Amino acid sequence: MAAKTPIYMDNAATTRCDPRVVEAMLPYFTEMYGNSSSRNHAFGWKAEEAVDLAREQAAALIGANAKEIIWTSGATESNNLAIKGAAHMYAKAPEGQPNRGHIITAVHEHKAVLDPCKRLQREGFDVTFLEPKADGVITAEMVKAAMRPDTILVSIMWANNEIGTINEVPEIGRLCHEREVVFHTDATQWVGKMPTDVERDHIDLLSWSGHKIYGPKGVGALFVRRRKPRVRLEAILDGGGHERGMRSGTLNVTGIVGFGKACELCKAEMDRDGERLLRLRRRLETELAKRIEVTQVNGHADRRLPHICNISFGFVEGESLLMGIKDIACSSGSACTSASLEPSYVLKSLGVGDELAHSSLRLSLGRWTTDEEVEHAVEKITKAVLHLRTMSPLYDLHKEGIDISKIQWQTH
Numbered sequence: 001m002a003a004k005t006p007i008y009m010d011n012a013a014t015t016r017c018d019p020r021v022v023e024a025m026l027p028y029f030t031e032m033y034g035n036s037s038s039r040n041h042a043f044g045w046k047a048e049e050a051v052d053l054a055r056e057q058a059a060a061l062i063g064a065n066a067k068e069i070i071w072t073s074g075a076t077e078s079n080n081l082a083i084k085g086a087a088h089m090y091a092k093a094p095e096g097q098p099n100r101g102h103i104i105t106a107v108h109e110h111k112a113v114l115d116p117c118k119r120l121q122r123e124g125f126d127v128t129f130l131e132p133k134a135d136g137v138i139t140a141e142m143v144k145a146a147m148r149p150d151t152i153l154v155s156i157m158w159a160n161n162e163i164g165t166i167n168e169v170p171e172i173g174r175l176c177h178e179r180e181v182v183f184h185t186d187a188t189q190w191v192g193k194m195p196t197d198v199e200r201d202h203i204d205l206l207s208w209s210g211h212k213i214y215g216p217k218g219v220g221a222l223f224v225r226r227r228k229p230r231v232r233l234e235a236i237l238d239g240g241g242h243e244r245g246m247r248s249g250t251l252n253v254t255g256i257v258g259f260g261k262a263c264e265l266c267k268a269e270m271d272r273d274g275e276r277l278l279r280l281r282r283r284l285e286t287e288l289a290k291r292i293e294v295t296q297v298n299g300h301a302d303r304r305l306p307h308i309c310n311i312s313f314g315f316v317e318g319e320s321l322l323m324g325i326k327d328i329a330c331s332s333g334s335a336c337t338s339a340s341l342e343p344s345y346v347l348k349s350l351g352v353g354d355e356l357a358h359s360s361l362r363l364s365l366g367r368w369t370t371d372e373e374v375e376h377a378v379e380k381i382t383k384a385v386l387h388l389r390t391m392s393p394l395y396d397l398h399k400e401g402i403d404i405s406k407i408q409w410q411t412h
């Protein structure tokens, strides 16, 4: 059966909301529309009951206690609250002095981690941005080497959203606990896809988001450890003191109900879904590599999430490649910043050259990706790349066996 187009292969950007999630949410718009903080009537109680259930479902997915879940508007907010909240709480500076303390993160984290860290840097904190090797993995050794007596916080994502590589999170967590340093992980791409246990894996703070796990947009969660050690955060929003004072504001009850349901479904279906996604991703990568020479799968060969494939094609121009595969919704290795096309900073950090970064695709699969869609994508991409190469003089030279990296270009 032919695949219906356009084909969605951008599940790392966002996912379709599971119809079972939507169904769970609906009554909370129209019938059970109470404010979960209303303590003196049934509308409030119903809403609170639903939020409590969602808290249990979210906690169960990561091996936490329901009391350790703080609702937010998404992973961006969770990361901000975790990083700024911990830095300000654990800052080591005498009264009236500027903030001090050392923070460790990595150059290829999501902007929702990098930008809070850069803001803290401007406030006076010292930040080390670790650089990965070509495989993209941040190891416990790298973190250990960067640790200082004044290190207060380590923030390393569980798995990268562009290349899918998996960092040594349990090992980094153990190291942080030995050194009594707070450990935060942006687990937005990991949770719901891979088994997670904040106890076993020594996590203090963990961020994730509804819309990356087949739930609604605009709702997220932050796990905040309550014992061994009890982690404290300075709030960003002041107000009614909701969420143990850490995040004021009326709760997004419908969103939270959807988030909880999405977590429950992921927990129940993770093993089966994971196997299927890994099979599809491997098929995509091997078929593309078989049909198109000079391709490169970016990131570690095995330490990668089942659903993300990042692949570069030599001797094609990125923009033209995207034009040629218009019915496949995916991301490219170029980030559109205002008018200019910047190569992805993530690929750059692995040492991928600008040219190759521009001609990279991130294909991310999801719960509804089919074999037919993978087949269609392979055919479309192959056709586009081979066509573009017929117009590439550099590719002709390459075929003649000339190493183009050694050519002395004439300069003016």
Ligand SMILES: *Cc1c(COP(=O)(O)O)cnc(C)c1O
Residues within 6 Å of the ligand: 012, 013, 073, 074, 075, 076, 077, 110, 112, 157, 159, 160, 161, 186, 187, 188, 189, 208, 209, 210, 211, 212, 218, 219, 220
């Ligand atoms: C999507 C994503 C975010 C941002 O999540 P929002 O809920 O959209 O704010 C943060 N980190 C990673 C790794 C992501 O993939």
